[in-house]
Amino acid sequence: MASRCAGRILCVTSSFPRWAGDSTTPFVLHLAQDLQSLGWQVDVLAPHAAGAALSETLAGLGVERFRYLWPSSLETVCYQGGALVNLRKRKGNALKLPALVAAEWLAVLWRLAARRYDLLHSHWILPQGLVGALSARPLRVPHVITVHGGDVFALRGRLLQGFKRLALGAAEAVTVNSSATETAVAGLHSGLRDCRRIPMGVAVRPIDRDSPSILSIRDRYRVGAGPLLVFVGRLVDEKGCADLLEAVRLLSADLADVSAMIIGEGQDRAELEARCRAAGVADRVAFLGWVAPEAVLDHIAAADVFVGPSRTGVDGWVEAQGLTLLEAMVAGTPVVASRLGGIGDSVRDGVTGLLVDERAPEQIAAVVRRLVADPDLWHRLARQARQTVETRFSREASAQAFDNLFAGLIDHRQRVRRSVGRR
Incomplete structure (x- = not known):
């Protein structure tokens, strides 16, 4: 059903599929698609990367990508694991940030000034939220910042914290994806006009x-x-895959047939494969690499237990929500996950999954044994988990909440303009 106040949205993001079938996690694309199905026109603006089109229609969305360095082989701040990972992996990427931010600001400012957008939607506080604050307010375009977690848990320098507070305070509304993200945002800026958990x-x-x-x-x-x-996840330290591999080694002592699928790519893959060989479990662990998004759910459903052993990152990063956990809940595969960040919003211990301490492979092994030994528990967790996603964490529920927020902001802006016009 179309929104009662549908309009035109400029969605600005640093993470978006570069082309059809790209490995970039497509949750921003999915939300934009779902908003279009509710009657909004959504245009997407994202950084360019080598091999990506500057302008195209992708999955029914108008997508434009701004250049920030030449040649395109130098545009390496975003994608391939995300900006935070790339900044840690290649120190030279930090030198490219001023060019990225300046180019994004000019691209947003030009589009807001030249086209009639009803709302600006920025994904992540930095740099998109800050760029939006410097662009939308002067042009009187309502601005919504969606905080995904890494942008508030990491990047903690004093100057960066100041930029975050500036961006958040200038937004008409801020959305957060979990209770943990909500708490972190409140600690950063307690006087937000409208902060909603979506x-x-x-x-x-x-x-x-x-x-x-x-x-x-x-x-x-x-x-x-x-x-x-x-x-399922990036093969980087904070995702904790090493703890799963150690749990497999521990389990192999009494569960001779235990095995594991590792889906994902990342900078730690070679090290993790070497760890398997050293532990004598290489024949039990299959590294599948990147799997097409449409096939991931079937792979999860083929397993007996989904393990999400996230850790606190060296930069303060924590798992803000964990979309792969929700996918496992849809697939009917019981979830074992770290008691960390916003994971507990969806994975309630003993109700929709089982929680363990981070960096605790012995606890992972223990709860896997518990699930294997108790089929009733296995089925109960699987059933209750799927019901939870259906009622609280579906794409439809998320899009409807954003639809209500956007429509309300635009209605308010139109009422203010009419009131001013009558004076």
């Missing part, structure tokens, strides 16, 4: 865990009778 949603579709496609995955990667574990 989790990012995931697609909910029927899952037949005994379908031929899922059974074929299970047969390919399972060793004997199982259990088969699965991890």
Whole structure:
């Protein structure tokens, strides 16, 4: 159903698929698509990267990408794991930030001035929220910042904290994806005009865990009778894949057929594969690399347990929400996850999953044993988890909440303009 106050939105983001089938997590794309289905026209502005088109229609959305360095091979701040990872991995990327921010500001300012946008939607406080604050307010365009977590938990320098407070304070509204993100934002700026908790949603579709496609995955990667574990995420320290691998080693002592699928890419892959060989579990662990988004759910459904062992990062990063956890809940695969950040909003211990301390592979091993030994618990957690996603964490629920927020802001702006015009 179309929004009662549908209009034109400029969505600015530093993370968006560079092309069809790209490995970049598509949650910003999905939200934009869902808003379009509710009657909004959404245009996307993102940084350019080598191989990406400067302008195109992607998945029904108008997408423009701004250049910030030449040649394009130098545009390496974003994508491939995200800006935070790239800044840590390549120190030279920090020198490129001024060019990125300046180019983004000019691109946003020009589009807001030249085109009739009803609202600016910035994903992440830095740099998009700051750029939006410097662009939308002078042009009197309502501005909403969506905080995803890494932008508030990391980047803690005094100057950066000041930029964050400036951006948040200038926005008409701020959305956060979890209770943990909400608390962190409140600690940064306690006087926000409108701060709402709107989790990012995931697609909910029927899952037949005994379908031929899922059974074929299970047969390919399972060793004997199982259990088969699965991890989905970036292969970087803060995602904690090393703790899962150590849990597999511990489990192999009494569960001879334990095995694991590792889905994802990242800078630590070679080190993790070497760790498997050194621990003697290389024959039990399959590194699948990047898997197409439409196939990830089937791989999760093929497993017996989903493990999300996130850790606190060296820069303060924590898992703000964890969309892969929600996907596992949709797939009917019980979740074992770290008691960290915003994970507890969806994974309630003993109700929709089982929680363990971070950096505690022995606890992961213990709860996997518990799930294997208690089929009733396994089925209860799987059932309650899916019900939770259906009611609270679906893409439809997320889009409807954003729709209500945007419509209210535009209605308010129009009433103010009419009131001023009558004076």
